[in-house]
Amino acid sequence: xRNKLNIISVDKVDSTNKxxxxxxxxxxxxxxxxINTQYQFAGKGQGENFWESEAGKNLTxxxxxxxxxxxxxxxxxxxxxxxxxxxxxxMAYIKDEKVSIKWPNDIYVxxxxxxxxxxNNTIIGNRIDYSIIGIGININQTKFxxxxxxxxxLKNITGIDYNINNCIEKLYDFIEKAYIELKAKKFKxxxxxxxxxxxxxxxxxxxxxxxxxxxxxxxxxxxxGKLILEKKEASKNSIIECANKEIxxxxx
Numbered sequence: 001x002r003n004k005l006n007i008i009s010v011d012k013v014d015s016t017n018k019x020x021x022x023x024x025x026x027x028x029x030x031x032x033x034x035i036n037t038q039y040q041f042a043g044k045g046q047g048e049n050f051w052e053s054e055a056g057k058n059l060t061x062x063x064x065x066x067x068x069x070x071x072x073x074x075x076x077x078x079x080x081x082x083x084x085x086x087x088x089x090x091m092a093y094i095k096d097e098k099v100s101i102k103w104p105n106d107i108y109v110x111x112x113x114x115x116x117x118x119x120n121n122t123i124i125g126n127r128i129d130y131s132i133i134g135i136g137i138n139i140n141q142t143k144f145x146x147x148x149x150x151x152x153x154l155k156n157i158t159g160i161d162y163n164i165n166n167c168i169e170k171l172y173d174f175i176e177k178a179y180i181e182l183k184a185k186k187f188k189x190x191x192x193x194x195x196x197x198x199x200x201x202x203x204x205x206x207x208x209x210x211x212x213x214x215x216x217x218x219x220x221x222x223x224x225g226k227l228i229l230e231k232k233e234a235s236k237n238s239i240i241e242c243a244n245k246e247i248x249x250x251x252x
Contacts, residue, residue: 005172006030012039012055016062017120017134024064024130032176035062036168040136057141058153059167063133063175069183072123076225077187079105079119080194082133085178086115087197089137089171093154093162102199103218103227104244107137111251112152114138133175139167150251195221200249204232208248209240216240 006029013019016035023029039055053060067078083105090099090107102108107115118134138153139162154162181190195201204217207229219239220228226241 005034005169006032007034007036007168009036011037012041013037014040014042015134016040016060017118017132020062020064020132021120024132028066028130029064031064031066032172033064034168034172035064036060053136053138054141054143056164058139059135059137059164059171061135061168061171063135063172065131065133065179067128067131067179067182069185070128072126072128073224074187075121075123075128076104076221076223077190078121078128078131078182079117079225080190080221081178081182082117082119082135082175083107084190084193084197085174086117086135086137086171089167089174090114090154092170092174094157097157099197100199100201101194101197102249103221104225108199109152109157112150114152114154114157135171137167137171139164191221206250208250209242209246213250 008023010019016037019037020035023035037060040053040060070078083101086107087099087101090109094109097109100108102113105117105119106113115135115137120132120134122129122131138151138156140155141153142155144151154160198218198221201218204215207214207216209216215232216229218227219230222228222241226243227247229240229242229247231238231240
């Protein structure tokens with residue numbers, strides 16, 4: 001990554017991750033290249049989810065990285081590092097609210113979603129060849145029209161209008177610091193910090209699991225990124241591990 005930002009700006013695009021993928025099919029831009037758009041009209045979230053973003057109001061970018069020092073079986077460590085970087089970015093603006101990382105990679109303020117991350121890794125052999133880090137952060141949008149249950153923006157919380165380009169530069173600084181830690185193999189530190197900031201960590205809450213409402217508490221994250229919960233049962237508690245989309249948070 002470089003100190004000077006290499007930004008490819010497009011007025012509108014269906015998905016910055018898809019746009020970055022097309023660029024990588026033609027060549028390999030400098031590591032840390034940012035794809036930035038004013039309007040992402042089909043931004044993807046996890047699974048079949050989509051990211052709503054009003055034109056010109058939010059931060060919608062993808063960053064191209066070449067983390068070939070990360071083995072394929074360790075790829076979730078990249079997710080943890082990026083999630084912490086976005087968490088730290090939000091914390092730089094919000095001091096008096098509870099900010100947390102909702103597994104696997106959403107950022108929440110209290111019980112409202114302010115940011116989402118979608119990472120596409122390409123594996124060659126047993127290592128990551130390249131990664132496309134898609135990040136959406138609600139900055140200045142104050143009204144949300146989609147069916148998403150709990151969106152919130154920085155402006156909703158602080159009442160302040162923000163300069164999007166300044167936000168991109170500040171976010172990049174946090175991403176770069178996190179990436180330096182990754183390269184230094186500070187995996188234990190990253191894992192501990194990620195877990196420390198997990199939404200609903202070590203508290204009993206309701207979840208939907210296997211079409212059943214359960215009471216459980218998050219007690220850890222596996223090496224492969226699975227959520228580890230202790231399920232409260234009448235006779236004795238049990239431990240379950242869930243991949244993404246196998247469990248649903250019941251927030252109301």
